[in-house]
Amino acid sequence: MISLTELAELRSKLEMNDPDAIREILEELPPYDLRQFFFFIDEEQQKELLSYLSISKTAHLFEEMEHLDQKKQFMSLVPAALKSEIFREISSDDLADFLGEISQKEAETILTKLDQPEAENVRDLLHYPEDTAGGLMTTEYVHIMSEITASEAIDQLRRKAPDAETIYYLYVVDDSGHLLGVVSLRELLIAKPEVKIHDIMYERIISVPVDLDQEEVAKVFTRYDLLAVPVVDHNHYLRGIVTVDDVMDVLIEEAQEDFANFSGGGGDQGLFISPIQAVRKRIPWLILLLLIGLITANLINLFKPTTQKLPILLIFMPMIAGMTGNAATQSLATVIRFISNGELTKENYGKLLRQESTIAMLIGLFCSLFILGFISLSYDGRLGILVAVCLFFTLIIGTIVGTMIPMVLQAFKIDPTVASGPLITTINDVVSLMIYFGLATLFVQLISS
Amino acid sequence: MISLTELAELRSKLEMNDPDAIREILEELPPYDLRQFFFFIDEEQQKELLSYLSISKTAHLFEEMEHLDQKKQFMSLVPAALKSEIFREISSDDLADFLGEISQKEAETILTKLDQPEAENVRDLLHYPEDTAGGLMTTEYVHIMSEITASEAIDQLRRKAPDAETIYYLYVVDDSGHLLGVVSLRELLIAKPEVKIHDIMYERIISVPVDLDQEEVAKVFTRYDLLAVPVVDHNHYLRGIVTVDDVMDVLIEEAQEDFANFSGGGGDQGLFISPIQAVRKRIPWLILLLLIGLITANLINLFKPTTQKLPILLIFMPMIAGMTGNAATQSLATVIRFISNGELTKENYGKLLRQESTIAMLIGLFCSLFILGFISLSYDGRLGILVAVCLFFTLIIGTIVGTMIPMVLQAFKIDPTVASGPLITTINDVVSLMIYFGLATLFVQLISS
Incomplete structure (x- = not known):
């Protein structure tokens, strides 16, 4: 990879104005390094750089760029006279990708400048969706x-x-x-x-x-x-x-x-994009989760009689909900990995579900005993039993939910990664809190009767 | 890819006992398909299959297998007399990977059967850690x-x-x-x-x-x-x-x-592993998160005076905590993507943080207004203001936490994906609930004074 020092050296060579020396170096530079250099220098120097490059090297530089840079920087800097020569050198798949990004009128102008068979090839490639074999392929084969x-x-x-x-x-x-x-x-x-x-x-x-x-x-x-x-x-x-x-x-x-997908709309963006764009991608998730949160609030409210009698129940609520979500996320990730490896078949469903259930039992047992000891010592033994029993059941249910949801989504041919962290966590909030307060209500009734 | 029908056809050819026909087909089969076929048939048939394969084809089959299958199935089925011939055909990188998985004594026995220069090459490869260029490389170059x-x-x-x-x-x-x-x-x-x-x-x-x-x-x-x-x-x-x-x-x-990493120990496992192994990987995360959950419980308990005056506060607790965690996960995923692309430099830190802060303000504003309307209509206007203000602040803090944590981890050269969903969510539980109840306490005091 080209270092900053090398980039600076190259720039000073460009400034020294020695066409032969600079040409020789540029022709040896791999396209990726050439792009690094192109974005390292200012616009005047970029123009000068382009004047030193051979047509095929210019085409390589173009192929290496993002669509936005191709449109903005490259097209405005390249002399109009050379454009059609350069387009002829660009490989058909990269050219088709670029033409798909600009207006149809501009694309047509460029296509008319190509040779007949090449233009037809590129026109063909334009028909295929970007994320299929047709969208990836090139016609330059032997x-x-x-x-x-x-x-x-x-x-x-x-x-x-x-x-x-x-x-x-x-x-x-x-x-x-x-x-x-x-x-x-x-x-x-x-x-x-x-x-x-x-x-x-x-x-x-x-x-x-x-x-x-x-x-x-x-x-x-x-x-x-x-x-x-x-x-x-x-x-x-x-x-x-x-x-x-x-x-x-x-x-x-x-x-x-x-x-x-797994992070609910984060992550999948260009380097620096407009905040509005990012918000647009993230907001639908957040609003969905907010609504589920409000449902949760209403459900908790239903258990008012229980929580008024035993308000200490409420302080363990985030822990119960959080743990259920965490266990579910672990199972979810396991199942998604199976799916993305293409290893999850209908015959495997049962086996995987059994495996995850066994894991859930073990995890539930371990965590429950842990919490039983802790709460019994620092709060109260009966509360300890209640929380431990709840945790045991919610962990098992969380795991099973985390295992089943991606399977169900796959059966409906929906990408299971969208079932994702936030959604599954929030759904588990509802389920786990219902179990928690449901068991607690039973418990309070048992005590008071 | 070879279909089930083709596999069944191939098996019936194997059963029909026509060595010449079967040999011709097998030699044409790509290694991946050959492996599929190998695991499609029973042990007796596997033995028969191996007797039909050329040495080089057998080596390819070996290279295609998982280490566990190489050790268990392959080694026991191949006739001892052919073993050294096969090992000589296996490419040096695959052989070194295999020798690293078996006992040193067994590895030495195999190495002595190779030609001198080949054995030295493989011995060399054994020294390099598996996840480095040395661990990946082969010595069969021109x-x-x-x-x-x-x-x-x-x-x-x-x-x-x-x-x-x-x-x-x-x-x-x-x-x-x-x-x-x-x-x-x-x-x-x-x-x-x-x-x-x-x-x-x-x-x-x-x-x-x-x-x-x-x-x-x-x-x-x-x-x-x-x-x-x-x-x-x-x-x-x-x-x-x-x-x-x-x-x-x-x-x-x-x-x-x-x-x-992002799912806290789920996902990164072989096809079907022992539940004990899976539990061992997942439990440390869960116990850590359980402890943080207990801390959260204690902290909520500290705000008893406030929650006793305004118990309705508690029903929005999961929503506040959940939303903060979700916003943080979105930012986290964005930063991790920057890092894994190698695009996050020291010069970018500030820019990215500003970008995420702007996004957080917008998201906070949007979600707060939404919740203000909702709670005002279905519960109470003053409660709506309180929850909306809290949500605004916790969303901003969640986003900043989600942005900063991976940056800090990267500075300490820790893989930022371990900061991951569950951990960041749980930490945010603590922070967001403190803000929530802190503001609520202030609010209750203002009203009662």
């Missing part, structure tokens, strides 16, 4: 026919190598574009030059349908350790490929999404 | 000298291709093993056959030190879109390479770890 020889294939590869997104897999198609098989460059190198592709190609090819969800695409990559996967339509025509670098971004994105 | 030509390099590659983990990057080293540069196979194919490696190699090479944390290694991959990265020691000797498939596993593992 395809060959099955009748040619290994050495002919290598020759073809040599010509296509500069443009292709990956050259390490060659996809074999028939005349009409059906996907027949794949040959890795590794196998091609090992093979005898005169052998035919159809004799060495791998026919049990792993491909993904164009509308497959990106999370599922990522699973295919991690299971089969792939560098790229071909994307096919419903007629098994090869439409593009998804490469592993895009899949890594998907893995990170999905993890952040789960995290955001 | 290295070349800088004086040879492109066509000579391709010839060398052809010979090494069957064993190497990746052949798509060739690492250039000097006589003593220092890393000098890298050439991609793509560049090699495009280059003129007679050009020397040192004229086309890329010297601004991105490498990682052997002791770099695996999370940082993953960041290098995602930033630079790499398929493999060379690992060097402190003298810049090339020690191995990390490949992208291992990095994808790291990304998944780290996301799960964060999730487990």
Whole structure:
């Protein structure tokens, strides 16, 4: 990774105005470092920097940027004359993503400047939802026919190598574009030059349908350790490929999404966004939880006769509710992990529920004995028994709720991470307090009778 | 992905006892599918299956398994005579991981069966902590000298291709093993056959030190879109390479770890583990939270004079505490996301804190007005004002606590995800209830004076 010192050195070289020296360094800089440098210098220097970059390097810089920066900074700084040349160099998936972000009119203007087949490819990509295999794929892949020889294939590869997104897999198609098989460059190198592709190609090819969800695409990559996967339509025509670098971004994105869901609207935002936007995402959750809180308040109010007789009950209320929520969150996280690994099947439901119930019994027993001792010593033995019995039941119920809710949501095909911390905690508040005060009412009646 | 029908078909082929047919299918099966099949059939059939597999396919099956299955099922089923042959085929990183899991004596026995250089490589790998670049790397890479030509390099590659983990990057080293540069196979194919490696190699090479944390290694991959990265020691000797498939596993593992931390001990477990193990992981959190709950109970008890005068206060207690915790969790998730992206710098601290404070003010205002209206209508106007004012302050404090805690933890180099949902929620219980009852006491005094 480029250091601050290196960035400063590079900037002073830019200021010294030595075009040849600066060009050489810039061409060697990886795109990520180039972007770091671009945002390190001021606007005048950015303009100068762009004048030193080759077209392909400029395209790489563009690909590396966020959409907002592409629109705002990049487009205004690049000389209009060079724009279409640069767009021609940008890989089709990145270009389609960008065109999806700008107005349709602007997008059309850019598309007319591309060569016919390239423009068609990009137009195609624009149709697919962003979070599917089609939205991730690029059309810059290498395809060959099955009748040619290994050495002919290598020759073809040599010509296509500069443009292709990956050259390490060659996809074999028939005349009409059906996907027949794949040959890795590794196998091609090992093979005898005169052998035919159809004799060495791998026919049990792993491909993904164009509308497959990106999370599922990522699973295919991690299971089969792939560098790229071909994307096919419903007629098994090869439409593009998804490469592993895009899949890594998907893995990170999905993890952040789960995290955001689990925290009830926090977390899933750009670096610095407008507070209004953040509030809009967070408020629906908070209002929902507020309403449940008000219901809780009403329910507690119903138990007034009990709490008036035994007001000390109320001081353990946050503890009972909190513990139930915590136990539920632990179970919830366990079940969500099963689900996201794709390991939760209908056959497993019962087994997992039994496992979590056993855990709940053990945890309930342990915590209850602990609280029994504590309250008996510092308050009163009978109160200790009451609180301990309540804690035991609410912990078990919390665990079961935490286990069942994501299962139920999954059955309804709702992303279980939205069942999430805050929601489950708040629902548990209601349930646990009902048990607590219900048992307490029984208890008070028993004593007074 | 292999379907249940395909698995059943495959099993019936195995039962039909047609060695040639079954061998052909098995050799075409990707390792992941082979593993699925292995666990689909019974032990007798597993034995039979292994007898049909080639040595290299057996090694792949081994690499695909969990350590526990490697130890229990695999080792007992493979004929002893074949074991050393299989171990020789297993890639060095997977073998080292396995040897780290079994007893030292057993590991030594296996190591003596390997060829001398291979055994040394694996022994080397055993020294590195599992979650560092050294723990991830493999020694099966392709290295070349800088004086040879492109066509000579391709010839060398052809010979090494069957064993190497990746052949798509060739690492250039000097006589003593220092890393000098890298050439991609793509560049090699495009280059003129007679050009020397040192004229086309890329010297601004991105490498990682052997002791770099695996999370940082993953960041290098995602930033630079790499398929493999060379690992060097402190003298810049090339020690191995990390490949992208291992990095994808790291990304998944780290996301799960964060999730487990965030839920206070849930989630981060194997498929089905013993309940005792699960309880051991969860109990410390629950006891900690239980203790904080008891402190809360004591604190509420201190406000007895106030709550006796105004018992209705107590019914809003869970709502106040819950909302504070929810707002805090949202901020917490935002900050953790900044941290895990590596975007939170000292210069950003202030900016982020200001942003979250603005959000908190807006959220506080919104929720307070909502609750003011609600309580005024259904209970009492003065109570509405009291609860609304409290909610406003506790929401702001919750947000600030949620923002600051991970920042403070990061400053102390503690993983901020452990600050996590349950802990922050419980701490906020204490803080918010103190504010609530504190303000209420003030309020009661104002009214009665």
